[in-house]
Amino acid sequence: MSTTRSTRFPRPAVLVALVATAVALIGAGTALASTPAAQAFRDQPLVPGTPCTVTARACVDLDTKRSWLFHEGKIAHGPVPVATGGPGKETPIGHSLRVYRKEQLHHSGEYTATNGEPAPMPWSVFFQDGGIAFHEGRVDAPSAGCVRLTRDNAITWFNHLQIGDQVQVVSAKQVHADRA
Numbered sequence: 001m002s003t004t005r006s007t008r009f010p011r012p013a014v015l016v017a018l019v020a021t022a023v024a025l026i027g028a029g030t031a032l033a034s035t036p037a038a039q040a041f042r043d044q045p046l047v048p049g050t051p052c053t054v055t056a057r058a059c060v061d062l063d064t065k066r067s068w069l070f071h072e073g074k075i076a077h078g079p080v081p082v083a084t085g086g087p088g089k090e091t092p093i094g095h096s097l098r099v100y101r102k103e104q105l106h107h108s109g110e111y112t113a114t115n116g117e118p119a120p121m122p123w124s125v126f127f128q129d130g131g132i133a134f135h136e137g138r139v140d141a142p143s144a145g146c147v148r149l150t151r152d153n154a155i156t157w158f159n160h161l162q163i164g165d166q167v168q169v170v171s172a173k174q175v176h177a178d179r180a
Contacts (some may be wrong), residue, residue, distance in 0.1 A: 002086060041095035042178060047073060051172035056061070056095075057165035058127075058134070058149050058157065060084065061172045067134075067147060069160045075095040076160065080153045086142025092128055101126040102158060106135070111144060121146070125155035127167040134161070 036145075044053035047070055048180045052059030054073035060082060061067070068078035085091040102125050107118035111133065121135040130145070137148035151158060161167075 035095075036095040037094075044134060045073075047075060047174070049075065049168050050079075051175040052168040056167055056168040057099075058167045060091070060167070060169040061168065062127070063172045065139075066089045067149070067157075068154075069157065077146075077153075077156055078154055081139045083137065083139045083141060083143045083148040083162075085145040089142070089144045091143070091145050091147060091169060092130075092132065093171065094167070094169050096126060097127045097169065099125055099161050099163055100126050102161070102163070104158070106133070123149075123152075123158040125158055125161050128169075135160075149156065 003030075030159070037103050040055075041053055041142035044055050046052065046053055047056070047059070050068050051127055052068070052070070052071075055071070057070055059070065059077050059078075060067045061079075062084055065069050067082045068080075069076045081095060104123060105123075106121040106124040108121055108131075109118065111119040113119045121133065121137070124133040124135040126133040132145050132147075134147045134153035134154065135151060136151050137143065137146070139150060148154075
């Protein structure tokens with residue numbers, strides 16, 4: 001006597017679990033947009049001409065691939081062109097990231113140069129988990145998630161930003177939609 005059961009359709013409990021999971025995943029985007037950092041971001045005025053708030057010391061707009069430095073809520077430098085992460089290695093959005101490390105001549109632990117040596121990341125200012133940093137590099141091609149600047153701009157960012165300074169990485173289109 002066989003106890004194997006063949007069914008054509010999933011059991012009701014399985015369907016309920018699948019629907020609940022789908023609803024939770026769809027709602028996750030809304031939940032992320034409602035984090036305390038995102039709410040605090042929406043409550044602060046923007047620095048005129050930028051998509052970032054007066055609390056930031058550095059701003060990155062992922063839509064236009066530009067960055068600014070701020071001092072006391074005003075533009076101190078920029079906008080300047082930057083390279084940000086490409087498909088599958090996007091630069092993460094963040095409303096209240098903090099500079100946690102600076103290294104004038106950092107070498108990547110993940111990526112290698114064409115000679116097989118660790119890839120150089122001069123003038124690195126780390127502000128996001130996973131080794132995401134501002135650093136010198138090409139601005140004409142996507143990065144692996146970092147924000148690359150020309151040499152002169154990387155030096156300026158390195159000298160301006162201090163440990164603990166706030167960095168905002170945003171989509172200007174999303175910022176303006178959220179504030180409409």
